[in-house]
Amino acid sequence: MIDILRLLLDFVALYSIYLILSVSLNLEYGYTGIPNFGKVLFFAGGAFVVGAVTARMLAPLAGVSLADYKLRNVVVSSQVTSFLSSNPLLSMGVLFSMLVLGALVGAILGWIASYPAIRLREDYLGMTLVVAGEIMRRIALNYDPLICGTLGVAVPSPYSFLRGITLDVFRTGFMFGVAMLVWYLAERLAHSPFGRLLRAVRDNELAAEALGKDVVKVRAIALVVGSGMAGLAGALYAFYTGVVHPNDCVPIRTFVVWVMVIIGGAGNNTGAALGSLIYLGVEKIIAIAKYYVHGIPFEINYVSYIALGIALILLLMFKPEGLVPERPPQIRSRSEAGES
Amino acid sequence: MLPVEVIIDAITFSNLLALLALGLTLTYLTLKVPNFAHGDLVAAGVYVAFSLHKLCGIHPYLAIPVAFLVCGAISLASYLLVYRPLWRRGAGIVTLMIASIAVEIVLRSGLHIYADVLSSHLKTFTRGFSFAWLDWSVEMYGRTLTFVVIASTCTLMAVTISLYLFLSKTRFGTAMRAAIENPSLASSLGINVDLVYAVSWFLAGALAGVAGVFLPFRMPSDPEVGWEMLLRTFTASILGGLESLMGAILGGLLTGFAEVLGIYVLSKPPVSLSTAYRPAISCALFIMVLLVAPGGITSLDWRRVLRWRRK
């Protein structure tokens, strides 16, 4: 019974993270038309900063030595965790502040990325963002002071003041709450004048400019906000898994988010939510199936990737607008029409 | 000055990149989409050579024609099954890029599965292998070289010359150049633009496959090697100017040399950079090219030439 609950909680936790990522990509691509092929870069930014900072920041407070950090980081982390477990207020403070920091780092990276993102053509932009992600991963792998290079770094748990199943429930609930908040904010943004502006820029850049809208700034804002969300997701993820490793910054993560957005339908947040659900659901089913299928000389994961790739191609060919197509904004009343 | 090993590495690597960049630019010229799956065609070539060697005892160099055909076929299949249908439905660049990433994932995963199956069948390692021990040593100018340098250089030269002759001297080659420059004008003259595109995609894959045969002679190989080569290929193509075939070859040579020589120099004091940063050099070069001359070196030349002419 507990196991099924744990399974469910794990699923919801992962869903929360990918929901935030999908919503952020939807904001950038669905609403504003920026093809962000480097989503994982901003996600990793948030995750890496949590990994790099949390333990090191708290160690002196906890009276834990930071000597030989790379090799001892797991020990350091668990010691910090036990320190936190007797300090719920500090734990929550750390959680919140690190989440904010993660979002901030993501946003800053997004701001830096906005320079090329706005000026480059989509094909160059696609290549650039992928390359940038790889640079980030390379540096993380080799520059030990960041996240202990190839070992990866352990992250202290700010949830440790709880125990057992309560911890899991609280943690998942918190993550889901954050995800819902992000989703809600994205919806508000989408239905606001700014949201309309984003779509105007996406659909007809020239016309938007002719109307005096600063297209460059609008795109930059969208990318910064989206990247901030991704950084937030990364930070949440780091605290959830308790480990940050350079290979969390692999391009396939970006691809997975794209699949979610396309399955669900770009251009609306419901689609993003639905797409994430479907993808994760399928992935979970395949993972479970893995337990029951034996005697296959290769990793089942690869089959699921192949299936995903084919599914995506078929989707692009036959239903590119996804399951929840974007509805053109409807004028509901004369006053609304007069307003815009 | 520079150790022979480094120069051999530089030449071989550059030849590889030139072949890859050529293919990437070729497909880009047709549908204007950077093919993210291009790197995996190299990996496919690696495994064609590896399989033939392990299963049939054929020396990798002899596998070149097979790799040429197999990888060309895979590339052609991706064009016929994925890119062309999407393009005909009016898909934009972003959609095609996403599709190419999907194809990439499928290819790479397929190679992983193949490697695993082969491993359990042959009871041997199918990752991290090298062909270096199969190579021959050649004495030249009093130094010992490995044959792969000569083989890859000759192959590149042969490819360059035959491509040049094909494109400029044959009727179909001229039609190809026309179709690439102005497809609607070409088709109004009765040229089968679709056939031109199909041939381009086949050639691109075939060249990548040939590069894949040479790769394990200098680098340990596994299914991920395609993705690693992809980023360098992007750099090479952009450096050469994404619209120029000769530029692609040049870009490949320059990028290869920059990376190998660069990491050699940087790994020495006073910088003492870890050699693990080697791929980062290509990435850095990529960013530099975009900042300084996004059109690549072939776009710069004209300005210089004009200034000379005015003098």
Added chain:
Amino acid sequence: MVVLRVKDLVAGYGNLRVLFGANLEVRRREIVAIVGPNGSGKSTLLKAIAGLATVFSGRILFDGVDMTAVKPHERARMGLAYLPQTDNVFSRLTVRENLILAGYTIPKDEFEERLEEALEFLPRVRAVLHRKVWALSGGERQMVAIAMAVIRKPRLVMLDEPSASLAPKVAAQIFDKIVELRDELGLGVVLVEQNARKALEISDRALLLVAGRPVFWGPSRKLREREDLVEVYLGVA
């Protein structure tokens, strides 16, 4: 004798209508000019005839054959040569290569003969045969485009503003060549021109389009005499 007949053509792009009911007729050994202010649908009319614009209603008859279902490159094979305003040559190729491509569908044994005929007609092109097109002047480029059309032995040649961005002297040479298309080769020619004065000078009949509607159709001589129309719609050209 009638090569092209256009009846009540309504055409445009996608869902946008630009041309409202054009009527036109071109005979062999005749130059028909299409003139009018900017944006009046002149280019659209040519594109519709070539099969590159959307036809909403009306008919296009080429040599008596209804062209509605005929694809653009098939129209080209049927003898309809269309020279758009831009992108009518391959800049990166040499002149000779352009001509080879123009003659792509001609049987190989006939090609050399046709090439020779085209070069006879356009000696300027012979002079630059081995140069790359981007290195040519505007006038020479247009000559190459005309050569590419002539080599296919069309029955009708449609030119969209051939003198645009050319110096007056060079433009005059182009116009001379267009006249030779009619007089020496006996072709039907449709000419869209901003330079209305010159167009009316060399053409036999003319169509004046204003905002997509025909305002005059008849002998060019007559249009020139209509000072009211000339002054209002055709400017001081």
